[in-house]
Amino acid sequence: MRNFTIIALSALLLWACGKTEPEQPVVPPVDPAPKAVTLNVTSYGAPAEGGTIDVTVKSPFVPQVDKPDWVSVSSGNLVNYTVTLKLTVAPNTAYEPRNATLTFKATGATSATFSLSQAAAEKPEPAEMDKDLTNENATAEAKWVYTFLREQAGSKMLSGVQSGGTANNNERVNQVYTMTGKHPALAGYDYIFLQYSPTPAGWTWVVDYGDISAPKEQWQNNGLVSYMWHWNVPSTKADWEKGKSGDFSGYNFYCDKTKFSIANALKSGTWENDFILQDIEKVAGYLKLLQDAGIPVLWRPLHEAAGNYNLYGGNGAWFWWGRGGADACKKLWKLLRDKLEGEYGLNNLIWVWTLDATPGAEKDYASWYPGNDLVDIVGVDIYADDTDAKARQYDAAVALSGGHKLVTVSECGNIPNPAKCLDAGQGWNWFLVWDLESYELNTTSYWKSIMSSNKVLTREGMPSHE
Numbered sequence: 175m176r177n178f179t180i181i182a183l184s185a186l187l188l189w190a191c192g193k194t195e196p197e198q199p200v201v202p203p204v205d206p207a208p209k210a211v212t213l214n215v216t217s218y219g220a221p222a223e224g225g226t227i228d229v230t231v232k233s234p235f236v237p238q239v240d241k242p243d244w245v246s247v248s249s250g251n252l253v254n255y256t257v258t259l260k261l262t263v264a265p266n267t268a269y270e271p272r273n274a275t276l277t278f279k280a281t282g283a284t285s286a287t288f289s290l291s292q293a294a295a296e297k298p299e300p301a302e303m304d305k306d307l308t309n310e311n312a313t314a315e316a317k318w319v320y321t322f323l324r325e326q327a328g329s330k331m332l333s334g335v336q337s338g339g340t341a342n343n344n345e346r347v348n349q350v351y352t353m354t355g356k357h358p359a360l361a362g363y364d365y366i367f368l369q370y371s372p373t374p375a376g377w378t379w380v381v382d383y384g385d386i387s388a389p390k391e392q393w394q395n396n397g398l399v400s401y402m403w404h405w406n407v408p409s410t411k412a413d414w415e416k417g418k419s420g421d422f423s424g425y426n427f428y429c430d431k432t433k434f435s436i437a438n439a440l441k442s443g444t445w446e447n448d449f450i451l452q453d454i455e456k457v458a459g460y461l462k463l464l465q466d467a468g469i470p471v472l473w474r475p476l477h478e479a480a481g482n483y484n485l486y487g488g489n490g491a492w493f494w495w496g497r498g499g500a501d502a503c504k505k506l507w508k509l510l511r512d513k514l515e516g517e518y519g520l521n522n523l524i525w526v527w528t529l530d531a532t533p534g535a536e537k538d539y540a541s542w543y544p545g546n547d548l549v550d551i552v553g554v555d556i557y558a559d560d561t562d563a564k565a566r567q568y569d570a571a572v573a574l575s576g577g578h579k580l581v582t583v584s585e586c587g588n589i590p591n592p593a594k595c596l597d598a599g600q601g602w603n604w605f606l607v608w609d610l611e612s613y614e615l616n617t618t619s620y621w622k623s624i625m626s627s628n629k630v631l632t633r634e635g636m637p638s639h640e
Contacts, residue, residue: 301577316470328601334360357633366404458518553584
């Protein structure tokens with residue numbers, strides 16, 4: 175019996191040792207990272223003055239946000255796949271609401287969208303345009319021109335073209351007449367070749383700003399006259415010395431082609447200051463010839479404070495008069511006014527300040543503006559690939575002076591259609607086409623339609639200056 179028990183126990187042990195447990199299923203590790211980006215809120219209506227909103231986001235990592243440039247995003251830390259993003263909406267200074275769809279993206283996860291809207295700024299009541307020129311001693315002719323332009327604002331635009339070649343002729347004025355049967359109401363001239371005038375003896379190419387026959391012809395035929403100044407300067411004092419002998423190879427007006435310093439030019443006792451004072455005296459002599467002939471001038475120096483707004487790379491300006499920043503440029507404008515009016519007695523000038531039309535420049539307009547007491551008209555130089563009305567540029571130009579100044583398309587390539595502009599409530603005073611060759615939308619038929627429009631003044635339609 176004992177042996178049987180032992181045998182039975184042994185058999186039981188052997189059976190137990192040979193028994194196998196059933197296999198358990200293999201469970202993959204749990205991945206807690208979300209497969210879709212989710213937001214706790216998916217829309218926001220911002221007020222015109224701007225605002226912020228916190229958005230709690232679940233995401234495998236801090237998401238990237240596709241957004242317009244008027245929205246900024248700051249991020250907290252990602253904890254347990256959750257992060258808070260702060261969306262900041264910039265003030266909307268335009269007079270139209272704006273909308274955008276923001277996309278929150280994380281690689282490997284489905285993206286999420288966020289709808290953003292923002293109210294428009296309330297359009298202020300238009301201010302009354304200044305009735306008088308900023309120069310209380312302005313000539314009777316200058317006052318007449320300003321009053322005429324003020325009365326025309328919002329009803330008609332004056333046609334205009336810039337002179338080419340020596341920049342003191344009426345070749346393009348006459349070309350427009352040949353093309354359309356009408357002369358432009360405004361002719362633009364340029365003291366760009368001041369250093370060559372009068373041209374050194376023996377040159378076959380001749381320019382002499384003492385010859386005012388072109389602006390005199392324009393004025394005597396009831397047209398208006400505009401002058402600008404691509405102000406060429408020597409890069410170094412040595413270049414100035416060479417210029418005195420007729421070698422102007424070291425002169426230029428572009429920042430990247432001259433080392434001339436506006437900061438030094440504004441300091442008494444520097445060679446740069448001596449140079450600009452001599453140049454101002456020289457240009458004053460030519461402007462006085464116009465005053466003596468009874469010709470008022472829409473005077474547009476220091477034009478296109480364009481690259482001044484750091485839109486065009488590290489150089490920060492196109493022209494040397496913008497290289498030193500806003501304060502230096504405004505001081506130079508003030509110096510010009512003090513010298514031309516106060517010292518040289520020029521009272522025939524209507525002062526036109528020129529803006530750049532590049533999107534984004536508007537935010538810096540005010541810091542560069544010389545002020546309503548030193549500017550008569552605000553111009554915008556517009557080079558666009560269309561002929562549509564220009565609401566953004568117009569609204570910004572009007573806002574700059576608080577509505578106190580006339581505004582004008584002081585230069586253009588393709589002509590903004592005057593009828594479209596005026597129908598849109600844009601009271602541009604004139605347009606001035608830069609040349610007759612470079613802008614494909616300015617076809618002969620388009621020019622003819624412009625010059626025959628009842629929204630456009632030609633020289634033939636101008637009243638007598640008498």
